[in-house]
Amino acid sequence: MEKMGTSAMRNRLLIICMLVLSAVPVAFGTDYAIVVNPGNPLRVLSLVELGKIFKAKTTIWPDGKGITLVLRDQNSPGTKFILDKVLGGTFDEEKAVLSDPGRKNAVPVVFAESDEEVMRIVGANAGAIGVIDVYNITGGVKVVKIDDKQPFDPGYVLKGR
Numbered sequence: 001m002e003k004m005g006t007s008a009m010r011n012r013l014l015i016i017c018m019l020v021l022s023a024v025p026v027a028f029g030t031d032y033a034i035v036v037n038p039g040n041p042l043r044v045l046s047l048v049e050l051g052k053i054f055k056a057k058t059t060i061w062p063d064g065k066g067i068t069l070v071l072r073d074q075n076s077p078g079t080k081f082i083l084d085k086v087l088g089g090t091f092d093e094e095k096a097v098l099s100d101p102g103r104k105n106a107v108p109v110v111f112a113e114s115d116e117e118v119m120r121i122v123g124a125n126a127g128a129i130g131v132i133d134v135y136n137i138t139g140g141v142k143v144v145k146i147d148d149k150q151p152f153d154p155g156y157v158l159k160g161r
Contacts, residue, residue, distance in 0.1 A: 030160035031151040032082055033134045035119065035141035037126045040065075044145040047086065047157055053129060054086050055097055056106040061127060069109045070121045070130035074098060082131050085158055131158075 034050065036042055040061065045053075052058040053067055060066055072079050074095055083094035098109050110128075112118045115136035122128040123140035130141070134151040137143065149156045 030078060030081075031134045031156065032078065032131055032158040032160065033137060033151050034144045034146060034158070035122055035130050035132060035137070036144055037122055037124075037128055038140070038142045039126050040142065042142075042144055044148055046147055050146060051086050051088075053107060054083075056100070056103040059106045065127035067107045068121075068125055068128045069098075069107055070118050070125075070128050071098075071109060071111055072115070072118065072131070073111055073113070078133065079131075081160060082158065 034045065041063065042061065049058065053069065058067065071082070074080075074083075080091060083091065083098075087094045087097060089097075097103075103109065110121055112121060112130075115132040116138075118130040118132050119136075119138065119141050122130040129144075132141075134143075143150065146157055151158070
């Protein structure tokens with residue numbers, strides 16, 4: 001009887017481990033999309049151009065509208081991943097770029113609680129650009145290609161780990 005109890009316990013532990021391990025790729029395998037207001041004529045950005053927006057070096061769209069950057073909480077894993085891909089520095093350096101007081105007049109950064117809130121803000125602001133998980137896109141925004149690639153294309157730069 002003791003052997004059956006040990007075997008049942010081992011099976012439960014194995015099932016729990018498998019469930020935990022299967023959730024890990026979901027957390028780190030996210031593809032992110034750069035989105036803009038549907039009225040924005042922008043279709044493609046290079047990663048370098050996106051970096052200039054994040055660094056507030058590019059402050060207006062070609063049509064003259066001011067740019068507003070909309071991101072999730074800056075301590076979230078997704079935002080950390082995006083900052084690493086786009087800015088390429090240490091996390092503290094990347095956070096400093098976003099929190100620089102001088103950028104409020106250049107490219108303000110708005111932090112949102114959820115991807116839904118990012119979409120709501122971008123959809124309501126003609127100059128906004130945001131970053132969201134591609135699986136959370138429901139409409140009201142337009143996805144921008146990065147380096148001529150869309151999310152799910154081979155070689156897409158904002159593909160999660």
